[in-house]
Amino acid sequence: MRSTESNVTQSITQVIAASSLGTLIEWYDFYIFGSLAVIIGQQLFPSDAGASALINTLAIFAAGFIVRPFGALVFGRLGDLIGRKYTFLLTLVLMGGSTFLIGLIPSYSSIGYAAPILVLILRLVQGLALGGEYGGAATYVAEHAPVGKRGFFTSWIQTTATLGLFLSLGVIVLTKNLLGAKAFADWGWRIPFLMSILLVGVSIYIRMKMHESPVFSKLKAEGKVSANPLKESFQKKANFKMVLVALFGATMGQGVVWYTGQFYAQSFLENTCKLDFNESRYILLWAIVFATPFFVIFGSWSDKVGRKWIMLTGMLLGVLCYRPIYQYFLDATNVKEMQKTMLQSASEPVVERGLVAGKPDSLITTTVSKTLTNGMTFKESTVEIIPEDVLAEVPAVETVIRDVTLSSSSYLMIIALVFFQIVLVTMVYGPIAAFLVELFPTQIRYTSMSLPYHIGNGVFGGLVPFIATLIASFQGSTPLSGLSYPIGVAALSFVIGAIYIDNRRDENVMD
Amino acid sequence: MSGLKKILGLLWMALGPVIIIFLFMQASDKIGAAAEGIARTNTTLQWAIIILIFIPICTGLVIFGYYAWKGEYDHLPESSEEL
Numbered sequence: 001m002r003s004t005e006s007n008v009t010q011s012i013t014q015v016i017a018a019s020s021l022g023t024l025i026e027w028y029d030f031y032i033f034g035s036l037a038v039i040i041g042q043q044l045f046p047s048d049a050g051a052s053a054l055i056n057t058l059a060i061f062a063a064g065f066i067v068r069p070f071g072a073l074v075f076g077r078l079g080d081l082i083g084r085k086y087t088f089l090l091t092l093v094l095m096g097g098s099t100f101l102i103g104l105i106p107s108y109s110s111i112g113y114a115a116p117i118l119v120l121i122l123r124l125v126q127g128l129a130l131g132g133e134y135g136g137a138a139t140y141v142a143e144h145a146p147v148g149k150r151g152f153f154t155s156w157i158q159t160t161a162t163l164g165l166f167l168s169l170g171v172i173v174l175t176k177n178l179l180g181a182k183a184f185a186d187w188g189w190r191i192p193f194l195m196s197i198l199l200v201g202v203s204i205y206i207r208m209k210m211h212e213s214p215v216f217s218k219l220k221a222e223g224k225v226s227a228n229p230l231k232e233s234f235q236k237k238a239n240f241k242m243v244l245v246a247l248f249g250a251t252m253g254q255g256v257v258w259y260t261g262q263f264y265a266q267s268f269l270e271n272t273c274k275l276d277f278n279e280s281r282y283i284l285l286w287a288i289v290f291a292t293p294f295f296v297i298f299g300s301w302s303d304k305v306g307r308k309w310i311m312l313t314g315m316l317l318g319v320l321c322y323r324p325i326y327q328y329f330l331d332a333t334n335v336k337e338m339q340k341t342m343l344q345s346a347s348e349p350v351v352e353r354g355l356v357a358g359k360p361d362s363l364i365t366t367t368v369s370k371t372l373t374n375g376m377t378f379k380e381s382t383v384e385i386i387p388e389d390v391l392a393e394v395p396a397v398e399t400v401i402r403d404v405t406l407s408s409s410s411y412l413m414i415i416a417l418v419f420f421q422i423v424l425v426t427m428v429y430g431p432i433a434a435f436l437v438e439l440f441p442t443q444i445r446y447t448s449m450s451l452p453y454h455i456g457n458g459v460f461g462g463l464v465p466f467i468a469t470l471i472a473s474f475q476g477s478t479p480l481s482g483l484s485y486p487i488g489v490a491a492l493s494f495v496i497g498a499i500y501i502d503n504r505r506d507e508n509v510m511d
Numbered sequence: 512m513s514g515l516k517k518i519l520g521l522l523w524m525a526l527g528p529v530i531i532i533f534l535f536m537q538a539s540d541k542i543g544a545a546a547e548g549i550a551r552t553n554t555t556l557q558w559a560i561i562i563l564i565f566i567p568i569c570t571g572l573v574i575f576g577y578y579a580w581k582g583e584y585d586h587l588p589e590s591s592e593e594l
Contacts, residue, residue, distance in 0.1 A: 066560075066564055237578075240574075247571065499516055
């Protein structure tokens with residue numbers, strides 16, 4: 001009885017703050033891996049693995065996303081059986097513990113292939129935990145929210161994914177700047193992982209003080225808790241068809257828009273456009289700062305006009321705008337062409353001599369720092385391999401551009417374009433928690449809404465960097481070829497959502 | 512609108528197998544084109560992951576199409592009683 005009374009008095013603000021903090025930390029844990037993919041690839045795989053190290057690291061990154069639906073099933077079932085509160089306490093402990101342990105894994109040079117295997121296992125635990133976390137937090141807040149404001153209140157939970165990314169980028173940039181590039185690449189990259197244990201400790205303390213959702217408590221008191229939520233969700237046709245329409249008509253498109261705007265954009269700027277490490281992250285940080293309030297704006301607006309068309313407009317704009325946006329990224333950073341007419345100065349060449357990893361061949365790298373008349377700077381390296389066997393064929397000299405910094409106008413324009421992509425993210429993502437909560441009844445809500453959300457985000461969205469990078473590496477493809485994946489998926493989801501989903505706002509989630 | 516939902520159901524049912532066949536063709540093409548050794552192992556592994564993930568999803572798309580074709584989405588339930 002006392003518990004029921006305190007449930008009533010616990011303010012919605014406290015509920016949102018406690019739920020959001022834990023979810024934010026889980027996202028932070030999840031994203032530091034993606035943000036450090038290049039460095040982790042160098043640590044986990046042989047030094048001569050090259051591009052395949054990046055692709056394999058992205059595959060490990062994607063593995064964490066792929067198991068999210070399984071986490072949704074396991075923890076969703078627990079949440080519908082034992083309650084929301086204890087379930088997402090458990091997910092928080094698993095997430096924090098596995099992130100901390102990733103920070104302790106020795107590199108490939110110390111333990112060989114055990115390094116990527118151990119990280120893969122911990123990454124899978126992270127994915128399972130996140131799969132259980134989000135559905136719980138969104139359900140918990142939605143079940144506390146007053147009628148007519150569910151979109152507004154759940155949108156605060158939605159901001160945590162972006163703020164978790166912001167926090168991860170901020171910690172990474174700060175650590176790198178404090179330690180210097182070399183120390184960061186050697187061992188400093190572990191600090192953001194190790195820090196997680198402190199953040200999770202604080203969050204567990206706060207969450208321990210929370211009470212069970214009043215809707216779930218009522219259901220429990222009335223003895224109406226589902227005996228087998230998995231069976232009810234997926235063997236009952238009426239529920240399963242809703243799971244399918246939520247996946248193909250909403251979360252699938254939402255997932256690719258999310259990961260294109262916030263992950264692929266940064267990956268593209270750093271790996272394809274060769275932007276400087278810090279510059280690509282600062283761009284994303286600024287864009288996130290300006291765009292984050294739109295989660296709440298669109299969430300709140302969906303309480304008035306319905307969830308459907310806000311989400312679908314975000315998808316459609318993504319389909320129409322991605323190619324021109326990424327073409328601009330390429331044009332604005334094409335220093336190879338620009339230097340033909342705009343070269344202002346070039347430094348003395350710096351020559352480094354070494355050996356090709358694992359081979360006796362000599363490697364000569366000549367690097368020149370260049371400045372263009374528009375203020376852009378970059379480093380141009382020519383890499384020459386001289387075989388030890390004098391009769392062997394000499395490979396062609398390779399020219400590599402890196403560490404590009406932008407002119408002021410291009411810098412602002414790219415921030416604006418990443419900002420625009422994140423506004424699209426807020427359109428598809430701001431209202432979706434309320435949309436999913438309203439789609440499923442209380443008894444099976446945690447299980448049913450978690451699965452389409454995590455397949456949409458974890459599988460379709462989480463695979464964006466991996467599949468897009470893979471497509472772009474095909475012979476004959478262009479740097480923009482990778483975009484065909486998010487554009488195709490978003491277009492399909494838009495059509496299905498427009499035709500099969502109602503633009504409704506369900507007032508009653510107590511059923 | 513109900514007619515359109517049903518007709519498109521046939522399209523979704525067809526799209527599932529088409530995507531799987533497309534993925535198998537791409538996988539065979541790319542694995543064949545990869546250099547011998549680690550590169551080929553990596554490419555095989557990557558495509559195996561992609562195909563394993565997308566087979567159940569495409570099966571879901573076929574079921575979704577079947578439900579649409581049968582008129583299951585002509586009216587979406589609005590309360591638990593309708594489920």
